[in-house]
Amino acid sequence: xxxxxxxxxxLRQRAWDAAASVVDxxxxxxxxxxxxxxRDVVLDGDxxxxxxxxxxxxxxxxxxxxxxxxxxxxxxxxxxxTIRTVLSPAWTTDWMSEEGRRKLHAYGIAPPQASNSRRALxxxxxxxxxxxxxxxxxLLSEFGSTSCKALWRCRAxxxxxxxxxxx
Amino acid sequence: xxxxxxxxxxxxxxxxxxxxxxxxxxxxHRLSEWCGHAPMLEEDMALSxxxxxxxxxxxxxxxxxxKVEGKDNDEDRFAYxxxxxxxxxxxLVEQPNGDFAQTMVRQLFYSAxxxxxxxxxxxxxxxxxxxIAAKSEKESAYHLRHASEWIIRLGDGTDESRARAQGAIxxxxxxxxxxxxxxxxxxxxxxxxIAIDPGSLRGRWLTTLSAVIREAxxxxxxxxxxxxxxxxxxxxxxxxxxxxxxxxxxxxxxxxTW
Numbered sequence: 306x307x308x309x310x311x312x313x314x315x316l317r318q319r320a321w322d323a324a325a326s327v328v329d330x331x332x333x334x335x336x337x338x339x340x341x342x343x344r345d346v347v348l349d350g351d352x353x354x355x356x357x358x359x360x361x362x363x364x365x366x367x368x369x370x371x372x373x374x375x376x377x378x379x380x381x382x383x384x385x386x387t388i389r390t391v392l393s394p395a396w397t398t399d400w401m402s403e404e405g406r407r408k409l410h411a412y413g414i415a416p417p418q419a420s421n422s423r424r425a426l427x428x429x430x431x432x433x434x435x436x437x438x439x440x441x442x443x444l445l446s447e448f449g450s451t452s453c454k455a456l457w458r459c460r461a462x463x464x465x466x467x468x469x470x471x472x
Numbered sequence: 473x474x475x476x477x478x479x480x481x482x483x484x485x486x487x488x489x490x491x492x493x494x495x496x497x498x499x500x501h502r503l504s505e506w507c508g509h510a511p512m513l514e515e516d517m518a519l520s521x522x523x524x525x526x527x528x529x530x531x532x533x534x535x536x537x538x539k540v541e542g543k544d545n546d547e548d549r550f551a552y553x554x555x556x557x558x559x560x561x562x563x564l565v566e567q568p569n570g571d572f573a574q575t576m577v578r579q580l581f582y583s584a585x586x587x588x589x590x591x592x593x594x595x596x597x598x599x600x601x602x603x604i605a606a607k608s609e610k611e612s613a614y615h616l617r618h619a620s621e622w623i624i625r626l627g628d629g630t631d632e633s634r635a636r637a638q639g640a641i642x643x644x645x646x647x648x649x650x651x652x653x654x655x656x657x658x659x660x661x662x663x664x665x666i667a668i669d670p671g672s673l674r675g676r677w678l679t680t681l682s683a684v685i686r687e688a689x690x691x692x693x694x695x696x697x698x699x700x701x702x703x704x705x706x707x708x709x710x711x712x713x714x715x716x717x718x719x720x721x722x723x724x725x726x727x728x729t730w
Contacts, residue, residue, distance in 0.1 A: 362607050363500075363528025392532065393603035395610065447618055448518035452525065456514060472610055 317348040323381035324355050327373045330366050331451045332469075334412040337370060341400025344391055353378055353386040358396045360472070361452040398471045409469055410435050415457065417471040432468050434459035475726045478545055478553045484657040485598070486541045487560065488667060490550065491703055493533035494561035497551060498711070499582060500526030501718055505569055518618060522579075525611040532604045552722035556705070556712045563702040564647035566711040570640065573633065576622040577640035583615040584680045585651045585673070592668040601666065620684045627688025638690050649698025651677075 324346055325338035337343040337357065345356040355374050359367050371388040378386040398417035401409075406416040415435045431440050439461035447470070449456040454467045480486065503523035510516035534547035564582060569575045590612055593605035626637040652671045654662065661667035685692055701707065721728060 359528070359607075361525055361528060362532060362611060363524035363526070365524065392607055393599070395603070395606040446514035446518055447614060448514075448521035450517065452521055470614075 313348060316351070317346060319381055320348055320353045320355075320378060320383055320386075321346045323377045323383070324374050327370060327377055330369050330373075332409070332412070332414070332453075334408045335405050337374075339402050339405030339408065341396060341398075341402070342370065351383065353383045354389060355386060356389045356391050358391050360396050364452055366451075396472070398469065401469075413466060414454070415466060415468040417469045419471065432457055434462060434464065435466055436464045437462040475553060475723050477555045477558060478549050480545065480550075480554070480558065481541055481543065483540070484661055485666065486537050487657060488661055489533045489537035489540065489601070491560040493530045493537060493550065494559050495565050495582075496526040496533065497530035498559070498561045498714065499565035499578075500524070500530060501714060502565065502567075502569055503575075503579075506575065511572055519575075522615050522618065525615070529604065529608045529611070532607070536600050536604070548722070552719045556707050556715060558705060559702075559707065559711060559715070560705060561702050561711075562647070562650050563699060563708055564644065564650065566702070566708060566714060567644060567647065568710055571636055573626050573636040574640040574643070576619055576626065577637065577644050579615065580619040580623050580681070580684065581644060581648050582651075583612055583619050584684075585648075585670075585677050587612040587616045588673045588676055588680075589668070589670060592673065595665075596667065597665045616680075623684055623690070624688045627685070627690040634689070637688065641685070641690060642693055645693045645695065646697060646699045649696075650700045650702060653700060653703070655703065 324343055325336055327337050327343075329335045329337060329340060329342070340360070342357050342360065343355070344358050347354045347356075355378070357367070357370065357374070367390070371390075374388055375386055399419065401417065409416045413435050415432050418430055418432070432442055432444075433440050434442050434457075437459060439459055441460040442457050443460060445456040445458050445465065447455045449467050449470075453469055453472065455470045456465060457468045458465045480490070482490070500523045503519045503526070506519040507516060507523075510519055530551070531547050534550045537550065538545045538547065562582075564578060567574075567578060587609065590605045590609035594602055594609060596602040596605065623637060626633040628634070652674045654669060654671060658667055662669045682692065
């Protein structure tokens with residue numbers, strides 16, 4: 306019995322690791338596990354079902370992420386995995402791992418602040434420049450190069466930068 | 473070639489989901505018309521981002537409507553194979569983009585409503601609608617802030633931008649009443665705690681709106697005559713032109729994919 310259970314856990318871990326290795330096609334330094342997009346991996350016999358959640362309703366990366374997960378699982382030896390999209394609970398940047406925040410910062414994207422700041426109507430949060438660290442920054446546009454980012458500029462080093470907005 | 477319209481069994485929940493899906497799709501399509509034409513690159517990206525959010529919301533709602541209906545329809549068939557009279561969106565969202573002020577006023581009127589509406593719908597007893605609401609609510613908060621900031625900039629800007637913003641407010645005002653109206657089928661959903669009564673949000677909507685309009689040194693019209701019809705398929709002439717573009721591929725090459 307113990308060995309059966311151990312084998313199940315080991316297989317599930319392998320499936321999780323395979324799914325978790327998939328990166329966001331728009332921010333390739335982050336895996337879907339770092340982002341909190343990967344919600345669950347269920348192993349039933351040798352069939353794997355992966356649950357993912359979209360960041361934004363219209364995030365165009367979701368189809369590609371689902372495809373990449375299938376490929377990663379097939380490569381790891383799991384045949385015909387199914388991908389399920391779950392909406393609830395709604396994705397929040399609070400789920401981003403510490404590791405994810407660190408990687409974002411190193412990549413030149415300012416990591417998200419706590420989600421309670423998003424309701425301030427004209428609330429300009431202070432976002433530190435990921436290049437030089439200065440807090441003397443300004444918002445250029447709340448809608449950046451992807452759904453999840455805003456465009457900022459540092460007044461100290463004059464560099465524009467992306468901010469992963471809280472959600 | 474002409475492809476036949478689909479038939480839809482509009483039970484109260486299907487109709488409910490289609491109405492909100494149509495709002496989101498049509499407004500998303502309108503905003504996407506700005507892609508490549510916005511006054512500056514950042515704004516081009518912002519409008520496309522907002523369009524993407526709305527079309528994403530529409531897809532979730534259409535998919536749910538298809539599931540509840542339980543026939544052969546799906547999100548694509550709802551979007552591409554219904555005619556003007558089968559569309560159930562608000563008249564407000566189908567109004568043409570006009571100039572940038574007109575687009576932003578339409579955006580302010582709608583997003584100030586959507587923000588309140590989706591937040592309230594998070595308590596729906598229908599788990600799928602509550603989940604869609606929880607995602608849409610977060611997105612609407614950004615849309616509202618974006619529109620508010622532009623209205624203030626336009627209203628409190630030059631004589632020209634101020635006149636255009638005020639003109640847009642006066643022009644679009646008559647289309648706002650429909651957001652708060654409810655018919656009998658929807659009344660039943662409200663009693664069952666599946667939907668919320670939009671009429672109960674009008675006071676707060678007006679408060680949000682008034683704060684922005686005041687800051688923008690603009691005025692809200694005093695007239696209270698309101699145009700209705702979109703919810704039951706009686707649309708302005710503009711929707712047909714919009715659908716002609718939106719649907720032309722599927723009407724010409726049925727079932728085409730890539």
